Amino acid sequence: MRPFRSIALLVAAVPALAFAQAAAPAQPPATPGAPASVGPETTAPSSTSPGEPPERSRTQRDAPAVPQATPETPAAPPASRPGPGTSSDDDAQSPAPTGPTSGIAPADAPVLESPESGEAPRTTDAQQQRLVNGAPLYNPNVNVHIVQKKRFADEGKHELVLYPGVVQVNGKFTNHVGSALHYVYHLQENFALQVGGQYNWYSDESDFNLELIDKVREQAQAASSLLLQWGAHAGVEVTPLYGKFAFFNNSLAQFSVVLSGGAGVGKTRHLIRPKVANEVDGQTYQVPARFGDTGNKFLGEVGGGFRVQFGESYAIRLEVRDLIYTARVDKVDGCNLGDFEALEAARAANQPFDGLSLSGGCKVAKFDGVDPETKKNYREDIILGRDLVAEPSSDVLNNVSFYAGFSMLF
Numbered sequence: 001m002r003p004f005r006s007i008a009l010l011v012a013a014v015p016a017l018a019f020a021q022a023a024a025p026a027q028p029p030a031t032p033g034a035p036a037s038v039g040p041e042t043t044a045p046s047s048t049s050p051g052e053p054p055e056r057s058r059t060q061r062d063a064p065a066v067p068q069a070t071p072e073t074p075a076a077p078p079a080s081r082p083g084p085g086t087s088s089d090d091d092a093q094s095p096a097p098t099g100p101t102s103g104i105a106p107a108d109a110p111v112l113e114s115p116e117s118g119e120a121p122r123t124t125d126a127q128q129q130r131l132v133n134g135a136p137l138y139n140p141n142v143n144v145h146i147v148q149k150k151r152f153a154d155e156g157k158h159e160l161v162l163y164p165g166v167v168q169v170n171g172k173f174t175n176h177v178g179s180a181l182h183y184v185y186h187l188q189e190n191f192a193l194q195v196g197g198q199y200n201w202y203s204d205e206s207d208f209n210l211e212l213i214d215k216v217r218e219q220a221q222a223a224s225s226l227l228l229q230w231g232a233h234a235g236v237e238v239t240p241l242y243g244k245f246a247f248f249n250n251s252l253a254q255f256s257v258v259l260s261g262g263a264g265v266g267k268t269r270h271l272i273r274p275k276v277a278n279e280v281d282g283q284t285y286q287v288p289a290r291f292g293d294t295g296n297k298f299l300g301e302v303g304g305g306f307r308v309q310f311g312e313s314y315a316i317r318l319e320v321r322d323l324i325y326t327a328r329v330d331k332v333d334g335c336n337l338g339d340f341e342a343l344e345a346a347r348a349a350n351q352p353f354d355g356l357s358l359s360g361g362c363k364v365a366k367f368d369g370v371d372p373e374t375k376k377n378y379r380e381d382i383i384l385g386r387d388l389v390a391e392p393s394s395d396v397l398n399n400v401s402f403y404a405g406f407s408m409l410f
Contacts, residue, residue: 163405222329223395235262334361340386
């Protein structure tokens with residue numbers, strides 16, 4: 001009978017135990033590290049502020065500005081499931097933390113630098129990871145491209161350019177120094193039409209060529225030492241690159257790379273006789289150099305440089321241009337080889353030049369008469385002119401010069 005009595009007592013005790021457990025108040029899950037409560041003498045937790053849910057004080061904390069390491073969080077024990085017929089206040093008042101206030105870094109946040117690298121760790125705060133112009137800050141996987149328009153538009157503007165100084169930089173047999181004036185009309189922002197003219201107020205043989213003439217009575221071929229007096233050309237100008245830079249820390253200047261090209265015509269001349277001393281009746285006269293007109297030649301122009309614009313109306317230009325012209329010397333002062341031979345024969349016979357049969361373009365006056373100031377007889381230059389055209393030579397000369405000037409836009 002004892003076994004049956006024990007089974008009956010056990011069956012009677014199970015319902016009573018279940019009823020007592022259901023009637024007891026729900027206890028919050030124990031927090032790791034908190035002291036365990038023992039009996040009824042356990043102190044109740046302090047109350048939170050009225051406006052803050054009790055769950056926030058124990059589940060949500062402000063994320064540190066510069067986290068150094070991610071601590072390992074122990075797994076919280078599962079909350080006890082309420083019994084039948086009861087509801088949990090935690091489920092009703094504790095929504096899942098979402099948004100930037102959750103303290104969780106965005107998915108595109110970079111990996112923090114280690115202290116050994118010497119660089120300060122970048123922030124992972126969600127507010128500082130906000131999007132700026134469509135790209136998150138401090139994200140090394142995103143390239144931010146900024147394209148700005150020019151501060152001053154060139155389209156439809158006129159530009160007048162003055163180059164006070166034009167200096168030849170590749171002079172081997174010739175030296176040129178002059179000035180130039182160009183007009184540019186900007187059809188588009190990066191394309192313009194240009195018309196230009198240049199006058200070389202100094203054009204002479206190089207010191208090297210003059211030394212050859214003085215010491216060994218030799219000089220470079222006429223085609224290699226042809227001098228350019230003036231030139232005029234028309235063409236186009238393009239601007240493939242432009243940008244800006246700070247000027248005196250408080251102003252911006254706009255610069256552009258300009259490339260030009262064109263074609264035209266140029267007036268040429270050649271040295272017939274260098275500067276000499278003429279002695280007449282015991283008196284010495286300094287006779288200047290004598291140049292002969294060699295006619296107009298085809299002229300091509302290519303160049304490139306920089307234009308720096310200050311404000312809307314003024315700019316400075318620094319360019320290098322190559323004036324290419326054909327050099328063929330077959331006439332001097334309009335006289336060809338046949339004319340010079342007829343003039344030399346008349347000079348040797350001491351006859352006048354009036355009855356000679358010469359070409360229509362020959363300027364006989366250039367080789368006849370005596371200079372009243374230097375007492376130089378021009379007939380002595382006939383043989384020098386004949387030597388220039390006796391062996392006709394042709395070449396293509398490159399007159400590379402540096403152009404420095406300023407312009408006005410309107």
